[in-house]
Structure formats: structure tokens, C-alpha cells
Amino acid sequence: MTDQTPKGKRRSKQKTERLDIHTVARLANVSIATVSRTINHVPTVNKKMAKRVWEVIKELDYAPNSQARSLVSGRSRLLGLIVSEITNPFFPELIQGFEDVAVEHGYEILIGSTNYDPERMKTCIRRMVERKAEGVAVMTFGIEEPLLDKLAERKLPLVFVDVGPERPEISLLRVDYHRGIRQGVQHLAALGHRDIAFISGPLILHSANSRLTAFKRAIQECGIKINPQWIVEGDHTMEGGMTAAEQLLTHGNVPTAVMCSNDMTAIGVLHEAYRVAMRVPDDLSVIGFDNIHMTRMTIPPLTTVQMSCYDLAREAVMALRAHVEKSLTPNREYGIKTQLVVRESTGFPHGTMEHLRNSADVPK
Amino acid sequence: MTDQTPKGKRRSKQKTERLDIHTVARLANVSIATVSRTINHVPTVNKKMAKRVWEVIKELDYAPNSQARSLVSGRSRLLGLIVSEITNPFFPELIQGFEDVAVEHGYEILIGSTNYDPERMKTCIRRMVERKAEGVAVMTFGIEEPLLDKLAERKLPLVFVDVGPERPEISLLRVDYHRGIRQGVQHLAALGHRDIAFISGPLILHSANSRLTAFKRAIQECGIKINPQWIVEGDHTMEGGMTAAEQLLTHGNVPTAVMCSNDMTAIGVLHEAYRVAMRVPDDLSVIGFDNIHMTRMTIPPLTTVQMSCYDLAREAVMALRAHVEKSLTPNREYGIKTQLVVRESTGFPHGTMEHLRNSADVPK
DNA sequence: TCAAATCGAGTAAACCTTTACCAAACTTTT
DNA sequence: AAAAGTTTGGTAAAGGTTTACTCGATTTGA
Known part of the structure; x- marks a missing residue:
């Protein structure tokens, strides 16, 4: 059975000087x-x-050859990043941050986009597993529990950014929405607004829910009564923002300010205001959330709440590293801070004299 | 010298049931x-x-285990993509397209961003080489000739998208700017515009140069004399667009339409027009180029020339595959088609009666 | 000066696949 | 029924690195 004659065959690539x-x-x-x-x-x-x-x-x-290195060392130095869609203006900055920080720590990144399709999500994950990614940051929803079980079995470190269920083996990155939303509301209140509406995101989203809750809390903290008519559900798109704004601006009492669950919604509001010939900020103040790049370029530039994507990305990489390098305590929840960015879409409410302002916190 | 006693030591990972x-x-x-x-x-x-x-x-x-597979098969099924900055709104759609097409053909993508830094470019390339990427698409300039020599030696397939020098071993993807720009100019001419300005990109860029040349040609094809005063150099940023527009709109003869080398510039023009209280499109028509996502959301939505990022990405992947799978002829220049997208930033020139229009090619 | 200790470098196994080659098991032909 | 041909599965080498273990050389201590 045993053939002891290595005949020296199987010579590959004869001429090319190997560089090993x-x-x-x-x-x-x-x-x-x-x-x-x-x-x-x-x-x-x-x-x-x-x-x-x-x-x-x-x-x-x-x-x-990094493949050979990985094979023997068991470390791929590859980090996965799964987002819903790259073209969603929220993500590029996040990807950039993730890439920067990953490279800084000697990692490469593997990108996957799901387009909100659970099937694509599954193949994304599978690709990451095959490539032996050392950890994956998930920035989109739609990951199913059974899949999670399998991944837990495989001990693939996961970090969920602002989505996904609580699970013992998964790190969660949660943004401090309350702080951010409160900053926005206080800014409006300081300008003299009392009639403040809110356009939420799709309430199936954890993050959208948190933002809405935060808004209600912030409003009450400012001593303003909540008007249920002024809380409308959007869908985090521009179109959704327009529809919601139409409802707000053309029916019944019209608010003097609208706070939005994200920037795209706020941009929709800007459009709708333009359509019905309301001037921003003279007739209506608008605040967004996220501080996506585009907000610098709207007319007028949008006041918004920044959540530092860079921080978010940094924390994500750190959380992943904490799992892998097992030097830091894993599994803790990371909180991301936010900050108000005042631009030109907010101003004094219509009819309010400037001398009535009771704060120095006004847009320049 | 020879030790013939394999003592069965070096047992790794004792308990964990291996999944191989x-x-x-x-x-x-x-x-x-x-x-x-x-x-x-x-x-x-x-x-x-x-x-x-x-x-x-x-x-x-x-x-x-894809590392083991790659190691023995010599195929990593990894494609590199190098861009200047992910946050530049032009890139996300391109990345998305690239990812889609790559995954479709069973490849994974490795992303690198250079931030216009030649040093980072170098490390990007090195990372791709180490990971044994089968090909790299470069969508930014700043790659140096000596580096190119080395890569040619390594036989790493490269495709340059709209940048980079001509070289025998490199595929080039060139966009058909002339067609796109002409479409824009003809659209304006059909609306009745004769006083058309152009804001170029930074002329060190190959692509910016091509666009300018295309504009001049298109203008002459329409029987319009070129007014050198109405050709201004921008830098492909919004700020550059504002500066250029200021020069155009507040000095000497004011054009009735401005064509821009890219969308960001056009957005800058929109801002400047807003600042000096010119109405778009009533007082000024504006056309961009690229059809970035954001153009759907400006006020008013921007008429622009689309260059299909998806096609661009598809061609890039194909060009790379042509090298690798050596079934198609490599090294040919690929041409990318463009298309006019009429939105609301273009209209009849000020003072022109609507019945004077000489074409059905008007925005709805 | 010699033994012990220390230091640094080399050998070979292991990582997990793919695949060339071989052998065994069928199938068909004469 | 035997020979030839055709499938189909198995064995083992190879791919490029890391690293445990070993061993020779050099230094230190007595």
C-alpha cells in the first residue's frame, strides 16, 4: 500500500524566481x-x-505572505464591518473611521453591505467566517437569533453598533441619545421656542425609539407640555421627512420648530418648507441628528446633533480588540457622546423680538 | 544528526472539537x-x-478555511480598492458598486483610503500585496512611477479609474466626458441659454482637464463663442464652487447658466446664488456632473450628468478579472458612458418667453 | 582551565486545504 | 468470462509561514 518512491515530480513554476x-x-x-x-x-x-x-x-x-502567516499563527488580522448600505450618507464617515483605527492597530477591514436583506446578511457573515475575521462590527439590523447562536459557538467576537439584541457574548455600542436630543431641545427652548415638533424614525428601530423617548423626556425637562399631534413617525429618509413635514405644516397648529430623528429627515423638512414657501429659520427652525457630511451643504446649513462617527468607529475597534487580545474587559457597554452643532437652520421663533432671548446660546 | 523520534508532542488545542x-x-x-x-x-x-x-x-x-485554500490554490479571491477618501460623496456609490460586482463574482474586497497622502498610498499597496490581492483598482492619484515598476514586476493587475499614467501593463478606465458635457450644454442651449459659464476642477487632474476641454468643444459645437471670462477654475469642493460663483455672479457680465465640473462645485454655486439672492433656476440655471446621491436632495434638486458608478465599478472588476482569468483581452481602455439627469436647477433663461423654446428637451 | 549557564540560531512539525497521481471498483467489449 | 476501458475515491505532497524544541557557541564562575 505504501509507495516509498518520491519521484521528484510535481515541480511547479519552474522559472519564476520565488520571493519567499x-x-x-x-x-x-x-x-x-x-x-x-x-x-x-x-x-x-x-x-x-x-x-x-x-x-x-x-x-x-x-x-x-499573510495567508501563510494567518494559517499558522491563527490570527488573520482582519476585522469585518457590516453596514446596511454604503450609500446611506451616515455610513461613509463611519467606514472611514473604522478603517483608520483598524489600520492604526495593524488590521485590515473587510466590508459587507446587506441592503437590509437578511439573506445578504447571512452571506456577509459567512464570508467573514471563512476569511477568519477576528471580529465583526455590525451596524445594521436584521441578524437572526439562530445565526447569533452559531456565531457564539464559533466564538466570533461581535460588536453591535446601536442595533441588535442584548446578549451576554456580544458587546454593545450605544449612543447617548438623551444627551444629544436634550442639547437640541434646550437650544430651541433657549431661542424661545415652545411649539416644538418631533419627527421620529421608524419605531421598529431601537435607536429611533430611544431618540423619541429622549425627546419626550427633554421636552418635559424644559417644562413644555407634549403635544401628541406634533410627534410624527418618519422613516429616516428624505421622502419620509417631507411627508411628515407636510402633515405638520399644513394641518392644524403649526409648530415653530421641528426636531428630527436624523439628518435625512431634516433635509426632507427643509424641502417641504421650501415647497410651501416657509422660510427656514425665519418661519421654522429645523434640527437634525447625526451631523452627516451633507448637513454642511444644505440651504441653509443644518443645525444638528453630532455623534462622532470617529468615536463610534474607534470604540467599535476597541471593543473587538478587547475580545481578541483579552487584555481589556470585554462585553461592557460603550457609551458614545454627542454634541450640538449650531448652523443656520435654527433661529428665534416667528414674532419673537430678539431682545426677549434669555440665553447666549444662539447661532451666530 | 537526524532525530527519528517523533514523540507525539506539540498537541495543540486539546479539547476543542476542530471543525475542519x-x-x-x-x-x-x-x-x-x-x-x-x-x-x-x-x-x-x-x-x-x-x-x-x-x-x-x-x-x-x-x-x-479560505487562508488554507488560497495558500495552496494560489488564488486569494481578494480584490483591492483604493480611493482617496471614503467621505468624498463621489466614492460611496462606487464602493457599493464595486462590492456588489465583486461579491457577484465570488470575490471579497479590501478597502484602502489614501487621503491624498502618497505615504498612505504606499502602505495601502503594500497591504494589498501582502494579502495577495489578485488585482487592485486605483481611484485616486498620487501613485509614483517607481512603485508602479515594482508592481509591474510583481505582476499585480492594476486598473486605474480616471487617473494615473498610461502604461502598457495597466488597464485604464476612462469616462466619456465629451458626451456627458455635451449633453449638458445641449440641454442648456435647447432651453435658450447662450451665456453659459463653466467652473472647472483643479486642472492638475486629468479628469478635470478633460471636462474643460469637452466643455469648450461642446460650446463651439452649439455655435456659441467662448467667453474666457466665464471659464473659472474651481477645486471640486463646495467652497471652491462658492468662490468661483462669486466671481462669476458679481463681476461684469453675469451668465444665465453655469455648468460645473462636478456636483460639489454645483452645490457651491447653489449656495452662492442663494447668498446673493439669485433664484435657481429662474435667474440662473446650474448643472453639475457625477450625479452623486446628494444632488437629489439639494434645493432645488440638481440637474446633472450621471456617470454610472455602477458601470464604472463593473468595468473595473471586469478589467481586473480579465487580467486574472486571462480569458478576455486585457489592457484595453474601457469607456464609460454618461447620461443627462434633468431635475429642477435648470430652466429657461431670465427674460425668455416660454414659447421661444426650440426643443422638447425641457425639464418637467 | 573546566564546568555550568546563558544566549541565539537552526530544524522540522504544524496550520488546512487542493490536487496530481494511483488504485480500486465498475462497465463494457470481445 | 476475461480483457480493456471508465469512473471515482484515496494518498500524500505542497503551499509559506510560525514556533517548540534542540543544540552549538559563547560567556561566566569557580
Whole structure:
């Protein structure tokens, strides 16, 4: 049964000079082990040899094969990032942040977009598992419980950003909406607004719900009574914002200010106001949420609540690293701070004299 | 010297039931070769066995280790994508397209952003080489010739999208600017405009140059004399657009229409018009270029020339695949078509009676 | 000067697949 | 019924690295 005759066949790629660790070792007159140790900065390697090795590496422009490294070391240095759709203006900045921070820590990122399709979500996850991503940040909903079980079994570190269920093995990143929304409401109140409407996001979303709750709380904190007519459900799109604004601006009592659950909604409000010839901020103040890039470019530029995507991304990477490097305590909930960005879509309510303002907190 | 005693040491991960191809083979009662062939859809494998294997695979939710596969097969199924900055609104749609098409063909994508920093570009490329990307699409400038030489040596397929030098080993994707710009100019001419200004991009950019040239040509094709005063250099940012528009709208003869080298510039024009109380499109028509997502949301929505990012991305992936799979002819230049998207920022020139219009090609 | 201790480098196994080659089991032909 | 041909499955090598273990060389201590 046993065939003991290795006949030297199976010679591959005859001519091409291979550029592997053996070549480096040969040219530097050391063993491959030394080359490997040099590359990985193992301290026991002699300075002189290290120098020689590095010179050869530079000379050849040798780049170690990361697949082989990963295979044997069990570390892929790959981090996954799953978003719903890249073109949603909220995500690019987040991706950028994630990439920056990941690269900073020596990781590569693998991107997947789900387009809100659970099936695509599944294949995304599968791809990440196959590539042996060391952790995955999920920034979209639609991940199913059974899938989660499997992943838990596989011990794939996961961090959910502002979505997803609470689970013992998953880190959660939650944004401090209350603070952000309160900042917005207080800003409006300081300008003299009392008639403040709110356009929420789709209430199936955890984050949209939190924002709505935060709004109600903030309004009451300012001593204003909640008018249920002025709370409308949108869907976080511009079109949804327009529809909601139409309802708000053309029926019954018209508010003097609208706070929105996200920036896209606020942009919709801007459009609707334009359509019905209301001037922003003279007739209507508008505040968004997220501080997406686009808010700098609307007419007028939008006052909004920034949530630092960079921080969000940084925290996500950190949470993932905490799992992998097991030096930090994993599983804690990370809170993300927000900040008010005052631009030109907010002003004194119609009919209010400027001298009535009771705060210095006004847009320039 | 020879130590013939393999003492069975070096047992790793004792307890954890490994989930590898051997496990699958054992449970399906076949050899690992059969499992491998089943997974890779080698036609010679018996249907019954294949079925059994697939069942076990599903049962275990086995995912083959792509690092090992790549290592032995020499194919990483990884495609690199290098952009300047993800937050530039032009890129997300491109990334999305690239990802879609790549996944469609069984590839994963690796993203890198350079922030216009040649140093970062270098590390991006290095990362792609280490990961053994099978090809890289470069959508930013700043790649240096010596680096290109090295890459050519490594035979890393590259495709440049609208940037970069001509080189025998590199595929180029060029957009058909002339067609796009002409469409815009003809649209304006059909509306009755004769006083058409152009705000270019930074002329160091190949693409910006092409667009300017295309504009001049298109204008002359329409029988209009070029007024050098009405050609201003911008920088493809909103701020640049505002500055250029200020010059155009507040000095000397004021044009009735402005065509812009990209959408961000056009958005800047919209802002400047708003600032000086010119109404768009009543007093001034504005056309952008690129059809970035945001143009749907400006006030008024921007007429622009679409260049299909999806097509661009598709072509990029195809060009890369052409190199790798060596079934198609590589190195040919790919041309990307454009299309006019009429929205609400263009109209009849001020003072023109509607009945004077000489074409049906008007915005609704 | 010699033994012990320390240091640094080399050998070879292991990581998990794919796949060339071989062998066994059928099928068909004579 | 035997020979030839055709499937189909199994064995083992290879891919490029990391790293446990080993061993020679050098230094230190007596």
C-alpha cells in the first residue's frame, strides 16, 4: 500500500524566481527562522543579523505572505464591518473611521453591505467566517437569533453598533441619545421656542425609539407640555421627512420648530418648507441628528446633533480588540457622546423680538 | 544528526472539537479529497456522495478555511480598492458598486483610503500585496512611477479609474466626458441659454482637464463663442464652487447658466446664488456632473450628468478579472458612458418667453 | 582551565486545504 | 468470462509561514 518512491515530480513554476522567506534567508545567510523572528520583532535576535535581514528585505521588497502567516499563527488580522448600505450618507464617515483605527492597530477591514436583506446578511457573515475575521462590527439590523447562536459557538467576537439584541457574548455600542436630543431641545427652548415638533424614525428601530423617548423626556425637562399631534413617525429618509413635514405644516397648529430623528429627515423638512414657501429659520427652525457630511451643504446649513462617527468607529475597534487580545474587559457597554452643532437652520421663533432671548446660546 | 523520534508532542488545542475538512470527511464516511472536490464542484464526484457531504457540511455549518485554500490554490479571491477618501460623496456609490460586482463574482474586497497622502498610498499597496490581492483598482492619484515598476514586476493587475499614467501593463478606465458635457450644454442651449459659464476642477487632474476641454468643444459645437471670462477654475469642493460663483455672479457680465465640473462645485454655486439672492433656476440655471446621491436632495434638486458608478465599478472588476482569468483581452481602455439627469436647477433663461423654446428637451 | 549557564540560531512539525497521481471498483467489449 | 476501458475515491505532497524544541557557541564562575 505504501509507495516509498518520491519521484521528484510535481515541480511547479519552474522559472519564476520565488520571493519567499527562504530567498531572504539565503541572501542574508541565516535560517528562515531568524528571518521570521526578525520580521516579528522577537527580541532574542542579534542586532547585526536583524540589520542584515532587514536590508535584504528592503532590497528585495519582500512582503510576507499573510495567508501563510494567518494559517499558522491563527490570527488573520482582519476585522469585518457590516453596514446596511454604503450609500446611506451616515455610513461613509463611519467606514472611514473604522478603517483608520483598524489600520492604526495593524488590521485590515473587510466590508459587507446587506441592503437590509437578511439573506445578504447571512452571506456577509459567512464570508467573514471563512476569511477568519477576528471580529465583526455590525451596524445594521436584521441578524437572526439562530445565526447569533452559531456565531457564539464559533466564538466570533461581535460588536453591535446601536442595533441588535442584548446578549451576554456580544458587546454593545450605544449612543447617548438623551444627551444629544436634550442639547437640541434646550437650544430651541433657549431661542424661545415652545411649539416644538418631533419627527421620529421608524419605531421598529431601537435607536429611533430611544431618540423619541429622549425627546419626550427633554421636552418635559424644559417644562413644555407634549403635544401628541406634533410627534410624527418618519422613516429616516428624505421622502419620509417631507411627508411628515407636510402633515405638520399644513394641518392644524403649526409648530415653530421641528426636531428630527436624523439628518435625512431634516433635509426632507427643509424641502417641504421650501415647497410651501416657509422660510427656514425665519418661519421654522429645523434640527437634525447625526451631523452627516451633507448637513454642511444644505440651504441653509443644518443645525444638528453630532455623534462622532470617529468615536463610534474607534470604540467599535476597541471593543473587538478587547475580545481578541483579552487584555481589556470585554462585553461592557460603550457609551458614545454627542454634541450640538449650531448652523443656520435654527433661529428665534416667528414674532419673537430678539431682545426677549434669555440665553447666549444662539447661532451666530 | 537526524532525530527519528517523533514523540507525539506539540498537541495543540486539546479539547476543542476542530471543525475542519477531516471532520466532515469522517462524518460523511468519505475521504477529505472527496469533500474538497464536492465543495469545489468537481464534476467527477458521485451524486450520492456529494449529497451526503453537503448534508454534513450543512449540519456542521462547516466553512472552509479560505487562508488554507488560497495558500495552496494560489488564488486569494481578494480584490483591492483604493480611493482617496471614503467621505468624498463621489466614492460611496462606487464602493457599493464595486462590492456588489465583486461579491457577484465570488470575490471579497479590501478597502484602502489614501487621503491624498502618497505615504498612505504606499502602505495601502503594500497591504494589498501582502494579502495577495489578485488585482487592485486605483481611484485616486498620487501613485509614483517607481512603485508602479515594482508592481509591474510583481505582476499585480492594476486598473486605474480616471487617473494615473498610461502604461502598457495597466488597464485604464476612462469616462466619456465629451458626451456627458455635451449633453449638458445641449440641454442648456435647447432651453435658450447662450451665456453659459463653466467652473472647472483643479486642472492638475486629468479628469478635470478633460471636462474643460469637452466643455469648450461642446460650446463651439452649439455655435456659441467662448467667453474666457466665464471659464473659472474651481477645486471640486463646495467652497471652491462658492468662490468661483462669486466671481462669476458679481463681476461684469453675469451668465444665465453655469455648468460645473462636478456636483460639489454645483452645490457651491447653489449656495452662492442663494447668498446673493439669485433664484435657481429662474435667474440662473446650474448643472453639475457625477450625479452623486446628494444632488437629489439639494434645493432645488440638481440637474446633472450621471456617470454610472455602477458601470464604472463593473468595468473595473471586469478589467481586473480579465487580467486574472486571462480569458478576455486585457489592457484595453474601457469607456464609460454618461447620461443627462434633468431635475429642477435648470430652466429657461431670465427674460425668455416660454414659447421661444426650440426643443422638447425641457425639464418637467 | 573546566564546568555550568546563558544566549541565539537552526530544524522540522504544524496550520488546512487542493490536487496530481494511483488504485480500486465498475462497465463494457470481445 | 476475461480483457480493456471508465469512473471515482484515496494518498500524500505542497503551499509559506510560525514556533517548540534542540543544540552549538559563547560567556561566566569557580
